[in-house]
Ligand SMILES: NC(=O)C1=CN([C@@H]2O[C@H](COP(=O)(O)OP(=O)(O)OC[C@H]3O[C@@H](n4cnc5c(N)ncnc54)[C@H](OP(=O)(O)O)[C@@H]3O)[C@@H](O)[C@H]2O)C=CC1
């Protein structure tokens with residue numbers, strides 16, 4: 360089997376480190392380069408924690424793509440950088456697998472259009488953990504029976520974006536099946552701004568940031584005399600890696616834009 364040639368952007372990050380390990384340890388994957396804005400011109404093997412993992416470091420994505428024939432770009436950086444990387448990859452005929460969160464609806468639309476134009480696959484996965492995908496699917500199922508819902512997402516305190524990409528995706532999946540509803544008392548008033556969290560498509564999303572946490576979400580449904588809570592917890596970043604592997608394998612067979620891993624899992 361021919362190896363899938365992979366470039367990883369953000370290799371020193373919490374997720375990037377795990378992704379480097381995954382690619383390095385997967386027989387049919389080959390890490391051909393990394394994008395790191397701080398160590399241009401060095402080799403990954405020279406950096407602490409990457410001993411023996413040989414891959415040239417580029418700060419410039421175009422230069423990297425001009426000098427290396429890649430199949431897939433895995434992006435685990437920040438929303439602005441991730442969007443630029445995904446767009447550039449598609450323009451070079453390279454398939455992006457993006458775990459970076461914080462993209463706007465307009466960003467997603469632009470990438471969708473670019474995939475159509477180029478006839479290429481691209482996967483944007485707000486959450487790679489299989490358990491989180493199930494948590495979202497189960498929440499979508501429950502929303503058919505429970506109209507009232509609130510989402511509490513809890514993350515480590517180094518996270519840049521709020522609400523999390525997973526919470527935004529959960530809202531989107533629930534709104535596909537839920538009749539829109541004004542929740543709470545019609546005259547409800549926040550006496551302190553933000554008390555009711557963010558309101559996305561009529562659903563309230565509460566973002567908790569604390570050291571000690573990794574990535575967690577609970578979706579709470581309420582009805583007369585009962586509540587239902589669906590919760591997922593990631594206790595380490597390795598929990599995301601089987602999803603990254605599936606996404607890389609799948610994107611090679613795709614020629615369209617996919618937002619959410621639930622669309623490619625059987
Ligand atoms: N889809 C999923 O399942 C998951 C998604 N995420 C998302 O992945 C993203 C990364 O998360 P996490 O690893 O925790 O974040 P980190 O801050 O640990 O990592 C981000 C990395 O990107 C690097 N970076 C920033 N700008 C550039 C650039 N221009 N070129 C190359 N690298 C750059 C940073 O380097 P430096 O620090 O030196 O600036 C850093 O090493 C976030 O958007 C997060 O929400 C996280 C977990 C799971």
Ligand SMILES: O=C(O)C1=N[C@H](C(=O)O)C[C@H](O)C1
Pocket residue numbers: 460485486487514515518519522523524525526573574575
């Ligand atoms: O930043 C994180 O850590 C995570 N980000 C993703 C998100 O925003 O949903 C996925 C996971 O929750 C971890």
